[in-house]
Amino acid sequence: MLIDHLEILHFRNHHKTVIDWAPHLNVITGPNGAGKTSLIDAIHYLCMSRSFVSTSDMYVVHKGESYFMIKGHFQGQIRSQFDVSCSYSRGEGKKIFVNDSPLERLSDLIGMVPVVTLTPDDKKLTLEGPAERRSFIDGFISQISPAYLRNLIEYKKIRKQRNTLLQEYRGPLNVLESYLEPWNVQLVEAGSKIIAKRYEVLENFKEYLKKDYAMISGMDLSTNLEYQTFCTPSTNVDDIKSQYEKELDRVLDKEIEREITTVGPHRDEILFLLDDFELRKYGSQGQHRLFALSLKLAQLHYYSDELDDLPILMLDDVFGDLDLHKTEILLQALEHHKGQVFITSANPIPFGNFIDFNDPDNQYYTVQNAKVTLTNRP
Amino acid sequence: MQITSEYLEQAIEQLAKLPGTGRKSAQRIAIHLLKQNDEYALKLANAIVNLKEKVTRCSTCGNISDKDPCNICENPKRENGQICVVEEFNDVYIIEKTNEFRGRYHVLGGIISPMDNIGPDKLRIQELLQRIGGDENINEVILALNPDAEGEATSYYINKLLKQYEVDVTRIAYGIPMGTELEFIDEATLSRAFASRNAF
Ligand SMILES: [Zn+2]
Numbered sequence: 419m420l421i422d423h424l425e426i427l428h429f430r431n432h433h434k435t436v437i438d439w440a441p442h443l444n445v446i447t448g449p450n451g452a453g454k455t456s457l458i459d460a461i462h463y464l465c466m467s468r469s470f471v472s473t474s475d476m477y478v479v480h481k482g483e484s485y486f487m488i489k490g491h492f493q494g495q496i497r498s499q500f501d502v503s504c505s506y507s508r509g510e511g512k513k514i515f516v517n518d519s520p521l522e523r524l525s526d527l528i529g530m531v532p533v534v535t536l537t538p539d540d541k542k543l544t545l546e547g548p549a550e551r552r553s554f555i556d557g558f559i560s561q562i563s564p565a566y567l568r569n570l571i572e573y574k575k576i577r578k579q580r581n582t583l584l585q586e587y588r589g590p591l592n593v594l595e596s597y598l599e600p601w602n603v604q605l606v607e608a609g610s611k612i613i614a615k616r617y618e619v620l621e622n623f624k625e626y627l628k629k630d631y632a633m634i635s636g637m638d639l640s641t642n643l644e645y646q647t648f649c650t651p652s653t654n655v656d657d658i659k660s661q662y663e664k665e666l667d668r669v670l671d672k673e674i675e676r677e678i679t680t681v682g683p684h685r686d687e688i689l690f691l692l693d694d695f696e697l698r699k700y701g702s703q704g705q706h707r708l709f710a711l712s713l714k715l716a717q718l719h720y721y722s723d724e725l726d727d728l729p730i731l732m733l734d735d736v737f738g739d740l741d742l743h744k745t746e747i748l749l750q751a752l753e754h755h756k757g758q759v760f761i762t763s764a765n766p767i768p769f770g771n772f773i774d775f776n777d778p779d780n781q782y783y784t785v786q787n788a789k790v791t792l793t794n795r796p
Numbered sequence: 797m798q799i800t801s802e803y804l805e806q807a808i809e810q811l812a813k814l815p816g817t818g819r820k821s822a823q824r825i826a827i828h829l830l831k832q833n834d835e836y837a838l839k840l841a842n843a844i845v846n847l848k849e850k851v852t853r854c855s856t857c858g859n860i861s862d863k864d865p866c867n868i869c870e871n872p873k874r875e876n877g878q879i880c881v882v883e884e885f886n887d888v889y890i891i892e893k894t895n896e897f898r899g900r901y902h903v904l905g906g907i908i909s910p911m912d913n914i915g916p917d918k919l920r921i922q923e924l925l926q927r928i929g930g931d932e933n934i935n936e937v938i939l940a941l942n943p944d945a946e947g948e949a950t951s952y953y954i955n956k957l958l959k960q961y962e963v964d965v966t967r968i969a970y971g972i973p974m975g976t977e978l979e980f981i982d983e984a985t986l987s988r989a990f991a992s993r994n995a996f
Contacts, residue, residue, distance in 0.1 A: 428813070565987065575945050583910035597915060600908065600949035 419531050420758040421461055421728040423491040428480035430456035431788045440781035443752065443759050443773055447766040447796065448785035454762040457785070458732045461760065464490045464502040465533035465730065466557075467514055467524040475506045486506060492531055494727045502531065524539055525567055531559045532729035534718045536736045540710040548687040555688060558717055559619050562724055566615050573608040576601055577679050584677045594674065602666055605682060610658040612683040617651040620688065626716035634715065634747055635708045644689040648681050707739060715751065728757030737763050746772060766796040804830065856927070858903035858920050860885045874900050877935040881924065881954065883907050883947070894910065899938075902927065907951045917926065918951055927962050939967040943988065967976070 425436045431453045438471050446454045455471060462470045472478050479486050485507035492500055494511050506512045514521045521527055542550045560567035580601040587594050624643050631641040645651055649661035665681050673680055690697040690709060697709055702768050721729040737745055749772040775795040799805055806828055810820035825985035828838060842892055853923035868874050878899030888901050904919040928934050937958060955965050969992040972985065
């Protein structure tokens with residue numbers, strides 16, 4: 419999948435920008451704050467219906483304007499050509515159009531244009547709490563399985579209803595139990611499907627991670643993942659369901675007392691291991707950085723094998739952190755990857771040596787004060 | 797700006813509260829009404845008053861009606877042993893338009909949703925059980941609730957209560973809307989349609 423044309427209006431520091439993209443490597447350099455990240459964040463909106471930088475749509479509207487609008491033209495294998503546009507205004511909220519027809523739900527967009535992003539924020543994946551890792555794996559699987567995303571949305575809603583019931587209900591215990599039952603059944607149904615899918619994907623993902631960590635680190639340390647949930651995970655949904663039902667039964671009194679749902683995939687953890695040592699506890703800063711980088715490269719390679727269309731890859735400001743040797747390894751990997759890649763960097767130096775800008779499939783852009791200029795090479 | 801008619805202003809204010817009506821459309825409607833003859837305005841005013849004063853709920857099925865029991869509950873031809881359970885009276889209206897269902901209805905008056913502070917006790921579920929245990933000779937209860945988490949919870953709860961009665965409990969099949977191409981169906985609808993597929 420690739421985007422060959424992008425138009426943005428009133429988005430972050432861009433007032434109006436129209437740009438044609440190259441099918442392989444797109445390198446965007448310029449000073450900090452010039453509007454490099456905004457360009458790829460706009461593309462991210464067309465893939466995931468949201469920013470990878472800001473948590474609120476409101477904050478990405480250009481100062482003094484009341485709305486933003488992003489429009490892109492895509493080419494792919496499954497659908498040869500299509501347009502995606504995204505508009506947001508405070509009054510109307512966010513709307514996504516595919517070929518000018520509105521999507522009923524924003525979530526219907528996810529997976530249409532698969533995307534993998536590498537950003538300095540990736541360090542949170544290995545350093546911070548389990549919520550970061552759940553959100554990584556959820557975004558990962560949602561792009562390749564619409565059923566998974568649907569289950570996630572359902573599960574969240576069911577859990578919210580169930581928690582409200584636990585918090586608000588004042589009355590006889592046996593009545594509460596009969597009120598909980600319809601939610602328990604659905605919680606188990608959606609939750610078990612989520613766990614089975616997480617397990618299935620993570621089992622396969624392990625192998626990708628091993629390869630990519632070895633490639634980027636050039637070292638012999640072996641990586642591993644351990645998926646931890648309340649039961650023995652498996653790919654058999656019925657098997658998880660029966661364990662889930664038993665566990666809900668077992669913790670019922672505790673849940674009533676604490677007024678919250680305590681069992682389910684919303685409490686899952688993924689342990690990262692380096693030669694059987696837990697990275698979070700024992701990893702060096704360098705190992706953390708390389709592990710996070712490998713997670714995203716492994717996602718890229720997993721998607722590339724799994725999907726008919728190659729994902730779009732974005733690297734936002736990740737080269738500043740790498741030494742020349744790692745930069746070379748990473749750029750070689752990108753050169754090798756057949757899909758479309760976007761690279762932003764404040765420092766233009768490394769790219770000239772490793773990327774062939776005489777190849778018409780690659781393009782070099784500079785950004786100054788939200789004005790984009792096409793240049794032949796750094 | 798100087799207001800020359802308080803009454804016009806009041807009418808606009810009330811009209812602007814209608815769903816989908818902003819102040820601008822409210823102004824247009826008020827000015828339109830002002831230009832009509834007296835008879836029309838009176839008819840409209842009466843229709844609104846009657847809507848509130850004369851439309852009531854059928855004490856049997858909970859549907860809206862001008863009299864109690866409603867036309868459907870009163871009609872002996874609709875006594876075929878089937879009861880269709882719906883969330884609100886507008887669902888009755890929609891199903892009636894299809895002319896497919898010849899039994900009677902039971903309007904719950906809502907759907908189980910703890911977040912909206914609606915538990916089973918706030919719905920007309922006891923009334924449903926009374927009808928089934930009563931003299932209507934009901935042999936099938938058809939659950940026609942929305943296929944979302946709240947609809948599922950409500951269906952599950954009612955189905956469980958009905959196990960103590962000798963009635964069949966069925967639910968409407970969820971399928972693919974007519975005239976829609978498969979490509980445009982979302983995955984959840986499609987998998988439901990597969991699950992409830994029937995023999996060709
Ligand atoms: Zn009635």
